[in-house]
Structures are given as structure tokens and as C-alpha cells.
Amino acid sequence: MSAVVVNEFGGPERVESAELPVPRPAAGQVLIRVRAAGLNPVDGAVRAGVFGGAGQRLGLGWDVAGEIAEVGADVTGWSRGDRVVGLHYGPVKPLGTHAEYAVLDASAVAAAPATVDAVAAAALPLGGLTAARAVDQLGLAPGATLLVTGAAGVVGGLAVQLAARAGLVVTALAGAEDEELVRSLGAAAFVPRGAAPAGPVDGVLDAAVLGEPALGFVRDGGVYVGLRPGAAPAAERGIRVEEQEVAADGRHLARLVALVDEGALTLRVADAFPLADAQKAHALLATPGTRGRIILTA
Missing domain, CATH: 3.40.50.720 (NAD(P)-binding Rossmann-like Domain)
Structure with missing residues (x-):
């Protein structure tokens, strides 16, 4: 599968595309087929080395919207094909959500909004x-x-x-x-x-x-x-x-999803790029005045 990673710290030019094995969910986790993933300022900070991790491959991406592809042991309430959103917490990790597949704790996901597409939904979690x-x-x-x-x-x-x-x-x-x-x-x-x-x-x-x-x-x-x-x-x-330090919380995220579906919470998307254009997305992230979340699609 394709994934966006950083092997050396720096500007948008340090963002790379890598071919990696599809991960497998452990107990209590779900594998998500990523359809869209938000690009957040924290991803730019990871790319720049703010959180450390030199000498290792770092995956990017916290937000995700997609469908469950596989459930790990001890996971209840989720089935293959369920549309979900979730938060993959953590700045220093080998694989984030800027990939075709991502593994999250089942407790970190919620049913996706029914009233918006995956691109808009990916602007919600973080x-x-x-x-x-x-x-x-x-x-x-x-x-x-x-x-x-x-x-x-x-x-x-x-x-x-x-x-x-x-x-x-x-x-x-x-x-x-x-x-x-x-x-x-x-x-x-x-x-x-x-x-x-x-x-x-x-x-x-x-x-x-x-x-x-x-x-x-x-x-x-x-x-x-x-x-x-x-x-x-x-x-x-x-x-x-x-x-405030954010945390992955599927139950709280579900309440926010309900507000989106009620029309009480507006999600704003500035632009969307395929994974292959992640460098362009990072360049836009660094542009002052961008309004709305930048999204990567897989």
C-alpha cells in the first residue's frame, strides 16, 4: 500500500511516498481502508522535527475517514464495511492515517456522519x-x-x-x-x-x-x-x-458526528489532494490565510 512518510526532517520537500505492507489489527483494534485523512499543523511540526524521532521513518496523519476492512480480536460493535471516522493520536509513529490503510484502537473511532462525504468527515476528528x-x-x-x-x-x-x-x-x-x-x-x-x-x-x-x-x-x-x-x-x-491536550475518544467523537448530522456543526475543507500530491498539500499547509482543513484522499 502507499503511505506518506518522513525519513528526514525539513520542509514539504521531505515528504515521501513509500510502499509498505498493509498493517494488521491487534486485539482491540480495527483496520480502516482510508478514503480521506486530514492534514493538520501537527503533521507539519512532525515533518519539521519538532517532536523528535530522528533516524526512523515517521508516518503522518491523525484524522481518518473510511471503512472498516478488518476487526481485531475482542472488538465488538464494528463490522467490515462500516463507515467510520477516527483519531490516530501520536506524533511519533511508524504509520499514520496518510496511507491507504490505517490501524486504530476501536475505542478511537465513531460511525461516520451520514450527511457529508468522507472528505468533509475527515476534517472533524482532531x-x-x-x-x-x-x-x-x-x-x-x-x-x-x-x-x-x-x-x-x-x-x-x-x-x-x-x-x-x-x-x-x-x-x-x-x-x-x-x-x-x-x-x-x-x-x-x-x-x-x-x-x-x-x-x-x-x-x-x-x-x-x-x-x-x-x-x-x-x-x-x-x-x-x-x-x-x-x-x-x-x-x-x-x-x-x-x-488542552487532545485524546482519542470515540464516544465523544460520536457526539460531534451527531451535531454534524443535525446541521449544528459546519466542517470546512480548504482543498483536497491525492496521496501522491502530499508535498503540494504540505506546501499549502504552510501558506498563510488558508481557511479550512486540507485533506488527502486515498
Whole structure:
């Protein structure tokens, strides 16, 4: 089978296509025939060597949408041919989801949305779980005010939608050109990049990883949730500062799938490329202003 891998760290030119054996699922796992897989910023970071792993072949890809091709021992509830989405967690791994086949823990997958195709569905797992877990981690009650930085990005945009649905009053911070977009996702107010909200907010979900400047927008005793482990600012003024680390969770993913099928969660795709054009996809990933998830198809 074809798979996208990195053997040396660097830019998009380091992305390679390799012919590898089709993996087999162990107990508690499923083999998925990949139809589409999201290309995330974390894949660019793996390619660049941010997470280490020098001297070994690294597979790329966390998101997947496809059909179950084989189930391992002790797996119940899934059968060959079931359409699924899933999250293959982990930056340093020999094979990711950017391949014709991928093995995931059965607990990491959910039935695929019925209302969108595999390309759109592949934009859900990592971004959706990150945003949903961050909104939950804020712990804000309906009516509370929330600022989402990077609100036009994939995770930020999903966070705007989920927070608004939870009854929070969302202010979106993004580029001036994205005001219409973020308002369409449910933002009640808009702040252009480089500006500050009209007043302190109860919480900040820092999808843009602004750090201390974003913390400064939070009222005394409020809450800040960052999305890059190790990058959160030091707590001050009684603000609760936390970081979100995504996890593979099929049950939580199933709830997000239900929101997609209800029309309550919009998935955005910037472009799709076949596996053979993975270098082009990585070049687009590095292009500022790309809106929506980039997808690889197999």
C-alpha cells in the first residue's frame, strides 16, 4: 500500500511516498481502508522535527475517514464495511492515517456522519475533539462571555460553533477579512487581529496561541485555556490557566458526528489532494490565510 512518510526532517520537500505492507489489527483494534485523512499543523511540526524521532521513518496523519476492512480480536460493535471516522493520536509513529490503510484502537473511532462525504468527515476528528474538550474545560455557564482567538481557523471556528451552542456569548478574534465568516459560525461580536475586546471577558480559548496578550483580556478570577501544551502563560489575578491536550475518544467523537448530522456543526475543507500530491498539500499547509482543513484522499 502507499503511505506518506518522513525519513528526514525539513520542509514539504521531505515528504515521501513509500510502499509498505498493509498493517494488521491487534486485539482491540480495527483496520480502516482510508478514503480521506486530514492534514493538520501537527503533521507539519512532525515533518519539521519538532517532536523528535530522528533516524526512523515517521508516518503522518491523525484524522481518518473510511471503512472498516478488518476487526481485531475482542472488538465488538464494528463490522467490515462500516463507515467510520477516527483519531490516530501520536506524533511519533511508524504509520499514520496518510496511507491507504490505517490501524486504530476501536475505542478511537465513531460511525461516520451520514450527511457529508468522507472528505468533509475527515476534517472533524482532531479539530472537533480539540475544540470540544477545550470548551468543556473552560467550565463556563450559559451567558458567560468567551473570547476565541484564531476564530477563523479550523479549531477556532469549531470552538466558536460549540461555545455558541452551549449558550456562551462569543467574541471572535480573527483577521479583518474573516468577520463575516466568524459571525456566520455564531460569534456575537468581532475583534480584528491586533485589537482588544471592549472589556474583560469571563474566559479565553486561545486557539491562536497568543499567550500573555490573550490572558490580559480575561477578567480577574476568569479562565484561560490554551491549545499548545507547554505554551500557556503563568497564572495571575486569580485566573485559572489550563492547557488542552487532545485524546482519542470515540464516544465523544460520536457526539460531534451527531451535531454534524443535525446541521449544528459546519466542517470546512480548504482543498483536497491525492496521496501522491502530499508535498503540494504540505506546501499549502504552510501558506498563510488558508481557511479550512486540507485533506488527502486515498
